[in-house]
Amino acid sequence: MKRYLSVALGILTAIGGYVDVGAIVTAGEAGSKFGFGLLWAMVLGTICIIFLVEMVGRMGAMGNKAYADILREKFGIKFALLPLASELIANFLLLAAEIGGAAFAFYLMTGVSFQLWTVAVALALWLLLWRGSFSLIENGTSILGLVALCFLIAAFELGTPWSQAAKEVVLPSISGSGSPAEYFNIAASILGAIISPYLLFFYSSGSEEEGWTRKMIRSNRIIAVVGMGFGSIAAISIILVSAMVLKPLGIQAEALQTVGLGLVEAFGIWGVYLFAATLFITCFGAATEIALALSFEVTQIMGWKYGEEKKPKNAAIFNLIFPLYIVGSTLLMGLSGIDPVQLTIYATIFTALILPVVVVPFLAVMNDPMYLRDQTNHWFANAAVLLIIVLAFIISITSVPLTIIAGG
């Protein structure tokens, strides 16, 4: 019984934790500009992240150290530095975007300055992480994130043509209000938003904090497939809703609040509240995970003490890193005047660009019997992940110059 409960909790956590500012912004842009034409990117991204999450859970269940530790011990500092440095930069940008998303929700509800709210969000983030426990933070914010499923309900309310949408996953109709450059740009950003490498570092640290054993392997598989699968439905719904409400009106989701218009269409004034709640909860939750992932990454690769369960004085550097990043990210988001939507696009495309650098070493570990013993990867999983990662990289590297030429 206890096992079923913990699997159920894992699934709910995965579903609620799926959506974040990256998913909201990229899905909103995709739907408003290209209708159902970019659903395939969301589906591919989901398949890839399901494989990756299952892998990182299996790595932890086989009693291994966290990924960043293994990265240095297996590859040495010289080769571990590149994936790590790329991750630190990507996470910094993404953290800023998430803080922006969370702050924007309060700006929406109160009209009070967005910049001020970024400071409030940063403070709340730091307080929660300073003394909170790992499970409470991860489970609490993710379960609340189930509110993102309001987009799924909206998709039903608005009468989504399900069979047409399903058809376009395989045969996208690339008719829309954007250029081909923009199409591939958004495709890259969707892939970068969904396939978030920080999850590798976060989950491997989490399975260590929670003391996973071999017995968790099957539960982990179920949680990865069902949890991430259903979580993606929330993100897909954002595309569907934006496609049906924004695209016909020619409204492009360039501003964050326009993504919420779909909910307003379905629910009236409640749509505003639901959107603000979804925005705040999912972005804040993701921010906690990214901030912790940053602390884990640095302390694990350097061999220093770490642990969210430890008292701060017993893991001093660990408890210094995430506040420093929170401050830095908040300064970037709050002071630079960058639009949160723009920053999210940059963060997600940058992520898509560095995916091979971070994921290929991970796959190498997953195929190493020294770490996974008899549970190394199936060739199909390797192939699927590699193909999707390479695709994401190719799309992002070609779309960046295209975008620059087209004028942004």
Place this chain on the structure above:
Amino acid sequence: MRDIVDSQLLDSQGERVTKVAGVEVELQGDTRPVVRALLVGPEPLARRLGPRVGRLIERITGGRREVRLPWERVEDVGPDVKLNVPSSATGATHAEDWVRENIINRIPGSG
């Protein structure tokens, strides 16, 4: 020898200290080289990244952060290297100690 570099160093209580940045090796005639000491700190680490990086870091720290752990301190070598002294006796916890004393302990709720 290559395996020991970048391995995790644990103190006598099993607490993480740092990772091995380098080794000090003695060549004895035509027998295999013998590890005399483990090196930790930013300087040996930087040297492994390249001679220019090494010189740059050494100029910044003045070599004060490099710590030499004689092989006699090593209790056991496995996936991790276990030492026979507590971390406070290694001299290799400067960063952690400094952050704890000057920053963390000054904030309420640090435990």
